[in-house]
Amino acid sequence: MTTSGAGRVHGWVAHLRAGGTTPWRAWTGDAEPVTRTVPGAQQLELLRRINSAADIPVPTALADRVLAAPAAGRGKADLPLVGGPASSFGPRPVDPSLVGPHELLRVASVLLADDLVELGPDPVRATWARPWRRRYRLVGDPVVTVAAREHLRGRGRPEGGPRPFVVAVGAPLDVLLAHTWTQRCFENGSKPWGDWLRYWRERDQLPARVDLLDSVRRWDARSPLVRVVTDLDRLPRQVGVRHLPEVRVPGADQAELARRVAAVVGLRVPAAERPALMRTLQRRIPDTGVAPVAVPPAEHAWVAASAARLTRHLSRAGYPVVGDLADLAPHAAPAAATGPDDQQVLDLAIAMVVDPAWRTRRTAGHTTEGQVER
Amino acid sequence: MSRRVLLHVGCPKTGTSYLQDVLLRNQSVLREHGILYPAERFDEHFLAALDLMTLPWGGIETEAVGVWDSLAAQVREWHGTSIISHEIFARATPTQVERALASLGDAEVHLVLSVRDLVRQVPAEWQENVKHRSHITYERFLRTIRDPERDSRIGSWFWAVQEIPDILERWGSSLPPEHVHLVTVPPPGSDRGELWRRFSRTFGLDDLPLDLTAERENPSLGVPETALLRTVNERVTSIIAPPDYRPLVRETLAHQTLSRGVASARLGLPPDDHAWARRLSREWIDVLAERGYDVAGSLDDLLGPDAGTFIDPDAVGADELLPPALDAISALLVEAARLRAVEERLHEELREAREERDRARRTTTYRVKRKVVTTLEGSPAGRGTLDAYRRLRGRKA
Numbered sequence: 208m209t210t211s212g213a214g215r216v217h218g219w220v221a222h223l224r225a226g227g228t229t230p231w232r233a234w235t236g237d238a239e240p241v242t243r244t245v246p247g248a249q250q251l252e253l254l255r256r257i258n259s260a261a262d263i264p265v266p267t268a269l270a271d272r273v274l275a276a277p278a279a280g281r282g283k284a285d286l287p288l289v290g291g292p293a294s295s296f297g298p299r300p301v302d303p304s305l306v307g308p309h310e311l312l313r314v315a316s317v318l319l320a321d322d323l324v325e326l327g328p329d330p331v332r333a334t335w336a337r338p339w340r341r342r343y344r345l346v347g348d349p350v351v352t353v354a355a356r357e358h359l360r361g362r363g364r365p366e367g368g369p370r371p372f373v374v375a376v377g378a379p380l381d382v383l384l385a386h387t388w389t390q391r392c393f394e395n396g397s398k399p400w401g402d403w404l405r406y407w408r409e410r411d412q413l414p415a416r417v418d419l420l421d422s423v424r425r426w427d428a429r430s431p432l433v434r435v436v437t438d439l440d441r442l443p444r445q446v447g448v449r450h451l452p453e454v455r456v457p458g459a460d461q462a463e464l465a466r467r468v469a470a471v472v473g474l475r476v477p478a479a480e481r482p483a484l485m486r487t488l489q490r491r492i493p494d495t496g497v498a499p500v501a502v503p504p505a506e507h508a509w510v511a512a513s514a515a516r517l518t519r520h521l522s523r524a525g526y527p528v529v530g531d532l533a534d535l536a537p538h539a540a541p542a543a544a545t546g547p548d549d550q551q552v553l554d555l556a557i558a559m560v561v562d563p564a565w566r567t568r569r570t571a572g573h574t575t576e577g578q579v580e581r
Numbered sequence: 582m583s584r585r586v587l588l589h590v591g592c593p594k595t596g597t598s599y600l601q602d603v604l605l606r607n608q609s610v611l612r613e614h615g616i617l618y619p620a621e622r623f624d625e626h627f628l629a630a631l632d633l634m635t636l637p638w639g640g641i642e643t644e645a646v647g648v649w650d651s652l653a654a655q656v657r658e659w660h661g662t663s664i665i666s667h668e669i670f671a672r673a674t675p676t677q678v679e680r681a682l683a684s685l686g687d688a689e690v691h692l693v694l695s696v697r698d699l700v701r702q703v704p705a706e707w708q709e710n711v712k713h714r715s716h717i718t719y720e721r722f723l724r725t726i727r728d729p730e731r732d733s734r735i736g737s738w739f740w741a742v743q744e745i746p747d748i749l750e751r752w753g754s755s756l757p758p759e760h761v762h763l764v765t766v767p768p769p770g771s772d773r774g775e776l777w778r779r780f781s782r783t784f785g786l787d788d789l790p791l792d793l794t795a796e797r798e799n800p801s802l803g804v805p806e807t808a809l810l811r812t813v814n815e816r817v818t819s820i821i822a823p824p825d826y827r828p829l830v831r832e833t834l835a836h837q838t839l840s841r842g843v844a845s846a847r848l849g850l851p852p853d854d855h856a857w858a859r860r861l862s863r864e865w866i867d868v869l870a871e872r873g874y875d876v877a878g879s880l881d882d883l884l885g886p887d888a889g890t891f892i893d894p895d896a897v898g899a900d901e902l903l904p905p906a907l908d909a910i911s912a913l914l915v916e917a918a919r920l921r922a923v924e925e926r927l928h929e930e931l932r933e934a935r936e937e938r939d940r941a942r943r944t945t946t947y948r949v950k951r952k953v954v955t956t957l958e959g960s961p962a963g964r965g966t967l968d969a970y971r972r973l974r975g976r977k978a
Contacts, residue, residue: 243755244675275676277635283737285674295868296747298731298740317635338968339961370958402819409820470637478643 214238216245216291223254224271226264230255231288231303245292246274247285252303253311253557261561269560272321278313279471308553312467315556319464320471322559326566328483329490332361341447342368346422347376348383349390351439353486354454359446373428374445375419377437377530380514381502381537383417389462389499390416393489394482396469400459400500400546408509413517420520430526438530445529457489458497460555463547465489491565495555502537503545510537585662586688587784588681590752591671593742594705595695595766596776599795601626601666603777607791614789615661619652626652626667633670634677639823653684663688664784670752671742678751690760692753693783696745697766699858700885704848706739708807712835714826716814718895723854745883746868758873765878769886779877800836803845808897809905810835829916838912839905846892855888 214237221238222229231251254273258265278285289300344366345352355376356366377383384404391397398406407414416422423433434445443451457465465488472481502510518532559565589597604611604618611618620626628645629652631638638645656663671694673681682690697705707722717725717735726739740747745763753761762783767775781787802810813830821830850858866880941947957963 244679246676247674277674277677279635280637281734281738283731284672284741285676294747294750296744296750298737299729336968338965340964341961342958342964369954405819406822470642471635473637473643474632474635474645477646481643 212288212291212293213240216288217241219288220245220251220274223251223258224267224274226258226261226270228255228259231290245287247278248288248301248303248306249278249283249286249310249314250274250276251288252306253314255303256311256553257557257560260557265561272318273314273560276314276317276321278310279317279467280313282313283310308549312464312549312553312556315553315560316464316467317471318560319556320468320475322563322566323468323472323484323488324475326487328480329487331357331483333365334361334363336365337363340364340368342371343446344371344373344426344428345376345446346373346426347416347419347436348378348386349416350386350456351376351378351442351454353390355442355446355451358452359448362448364447370432371428372445373423373426373433374442375423375433375435375526376439376442377419377435377532377535378439379538380417380517380535381507381510383535384414384502384510385500386456387414387416389457392462392466392469393457393485394469395478395485396466396473399466400463401503404502404506408506411509411513413513419517420524423524423526430524433526434529435521435526435532436529437532437534441529455494456499457492458495459500459547460495460497460551461492462500463552464555464559465492467552491568493555493558493562493565495551497551500547501545507537584660584688586656586685586690587662587664587666587693588670588685588690588752589664589666589693589695589784590673591668591694591742591748592696592702592745593668593671593709594702595668595697595764596780597666597668597695599777600695600780602796603791603793604664604666606796607789610789610791611664611786616785617655617659617661617663619655619659619663619665626665627669629665630667630669630673633681634673636669639827649681650684653681653686656688657684657686662785666693669742671748672738673751675751682755690756692749692756692761693764694745694748694752694762695764695766695780696883698768698883698885699743699862700850700855701766701769702743703850703854703858705801706743708802708848710735711807711811711814712802712831714814714818714823714830716811716818718811719848719893720895723851727854727857745865749869749872749874753874759875761872761874763869763874763876763878763880765876765880765882767878768882783875783877800840801847802835802839803842804848804892804894805845805897805901806835806839806842806905807848808894809902809909810839811894812902813909829913833912833916834909838908842905842908845905848894849889849891851891851893852888855891859885 215234217240218236218238219227219229219231219234221241222234222236231248250273254265254270257269257273284298286298286303286306287294287300289302291300293300340363345356359365378386384407388397388400388403391403397403412418413421415425419435423435436442436445443449465485468488469481469485472484476484514535514537518535521528521532521535589600591597602623605620605623608618608620624641625648628641628648630636630649631642631645632647632649636642652665656665670681703723703726704719706726707717707719710717710722715735722735725733725736728736731737731740742748749761764776764779764783767779777793810830813834817826817830849855862883862885866883869876869880869883942951954967957967
């Protein structure tokens with residue numbers, strides 16, 4: 208490695224550590240090296256964008272964390288800067304402003320995963336179980352069931368108990384698929400949305416939580432103790448309450464960011480602790496108004512055929528239905544965005560790095576007097 | 582306090598699996614001679630590498646939490662020589678290298694890099710890709726790694742773990758050259774024990790009473806077998822998840838079945854790519870010679886063998902694919918039968934457990950109690966009564 212350009216690189220690093228936003232191409236100042244190794248273009252450009260997004264100067268400690276964070280996964284190694292110290296070996300130098308959002312996200316997801324691990328899981332709200340509660344077990348739409356289960360547990364109506372009603376929560380199959388992938392992102396992570404759909408389409412199978420018939424049978428429930436619910440307005444009565452809170456379905460950018468963060472969290476904490484941390488992220492992740500993922504047109508035929516088959520099987524099984532099984536048919540809006548956009552995901556990630564409010568605020572589910580943490 | 586650490590960071594496909602297996606199986610003998618190989622399982626140092634480099638790896642990474650720090654702590658506490666070895670450490674970035682070296686404390690670090698000529702490494706890396714779910718054709722693979730942009734996932738990974746001068750710059754730039762040891766893989770046709778002798782000399786294992794039986798290797802595949810596996814991947818990669826792919830395809834098919842085709846033609850490089858690999862290797866040899874590292878073997882080994890007859894794996898016909906395909910079907914059927922036997926045994930155990938439970942329930946008292954509970958469970962008042970009874974009984978107990 209020669210020293211040509213080294214002063215300029217170290218100058219830019221110092222500029223960025225001090226909150227600077229000048230792009231590498233426009234940078235001219237020199238500085239003495241502070242560290243032996245120079246971070247990659249991914250880390251440097253991410254820090255520049257974080258500085259640009261911040262209203263107040265970014266603390267040096269945070270800047271140093273960004274510069275030291277690895278890019279997660281088997282992508283490109285740390286990239287040298289074009290015009291920096293030249294080596295005959297290693298990856299080609301790049302202009303950092305041209306590094307794509309996908310690469311920057313590899314670094315940002317590590318920062319957010321470390322923040323999440325440091326934050327720890329939110330305490331789960333629970334209170335003493337009401338003896339007269341209706342016994343139920345929720346299966347099906349995971350976005351709805353996870354939220355409902357958590358709410359009911361906080362109201363003294365935990366899931367389970369002897370001879371419970373198995374309540375299978377349905378939805379149009381395209382929505383059910385989207386919800387299932389989204390919730391997986393906030394539990395243990397998943398493949399990318401498109402790959403995940405293709406996996407199931409090529410197997411011509413439905414994921415466990417989408418296949419309502421299989422979900423019910425897994426609990427070995429007899430027909431009188433089963434309810435297939437397609438009308439969500441009538442779900443509260445099936446679990447013994449008058450109301451359930453409205454469910455917030457994460458947007459495509461939130462789910463994709465969670466998917467990436469989950470992969471890193473898997474390397475930071477034991478497997479059993481990851482879902483609670485990811486649920487914490489689900490409660491706290493800032494809203495951006497981006498629509499949830501939707502099934503792309505190429506998969507519509509398979510989804511429609513699968514919905515028809517599922518409806519047939521549920522009809523034959525003869526389980527009581529709350530609503531109408533015809534509501535399981537997909538009803539994709541043709542104009543809906545189908546998958547996450549990397550730039551939107553990066554914008555969200557940067558906003559979360561810059562503004563720690565999502566980590567510092569108390570959530571609605573925090574423990575209150577008379578309740579216990581479990 | 583460890584006095585010396587031998588840090589073996591690569592490269593893949595240079596006999597590392599055999600070395601690591603010998604080290605693991607001979608841990609107690611090594612300890613008696615003051616050498617620590619800290620591992621409780623074969624892939625412990627692989628997990629440490631995933632942890633150090635924040636590398637998700639098809640779900641295995643969940644077993645890697647904290648493994649690098651634990652490994653480094655054991656090394657710091659050891660009074661003698663410690664060995665750390667895994668080939669994917671070669672991919673570490675300068676920041677990760679700095680962290681790794683810092684975590685080893687004040688021990689004298691010796692870097693070991695086992696290396697093999699590009700003429701054999703390029704086809705071997707394609708095979709490794711195919712054994713790791715890829716269905717990229719050989720022609721496209723060659724084009725990908727020769728693209729100077731190294732933009733693709735395959736290209737960037739290949740050079741990160743195979744570009745010897747770059748790996749040594751990243752890992753060895755803070756070490757004196759005499760603490761950097763290159764172990765070259767001998768040329769084809771050499772004595773089978775020669776590579777081990779080079780490893781043994783470098784790691785200071787000469788004269789130790791080690792069990793050198795080859796229990797675990799990473800065998801290579803012939804041309805038709807690799808072509809078949811690639812074709813299979815085209816069908817299954819998108820529908821078989823990594824935790825299923827590893828035992829069924831990589832272990833059962835590739836390692837235990839298709840690698841037995843020892844009579845099959847071995848894969849080489851097309852003439853143009855052979856000339857390119859030779860040219861590049863010669864440049865590397867010159868650079869490495871100037872740096873003055875310790876070399877076990879000869880840098881000339883890196884030049885690679887002369888071009889042989891090239892058999893294109895992308896053009897293997899159906900008649901050549903048929904024999905390994907039949908072997909594959911046969912192996913999978915045997916594996917399916919084995920799994921059916923396991924399933925049957927589990928069903929049998931479950932049936933026995935249920936029968937035992939039912940026998941316990943056949944008493945009149947149990948039947949009466951059951952009837953009462955079932956009746957009470959049918960109404961909120963009954964459920965409340967039952968719950969109160971259970972709480973009371975629980976308190977008395």
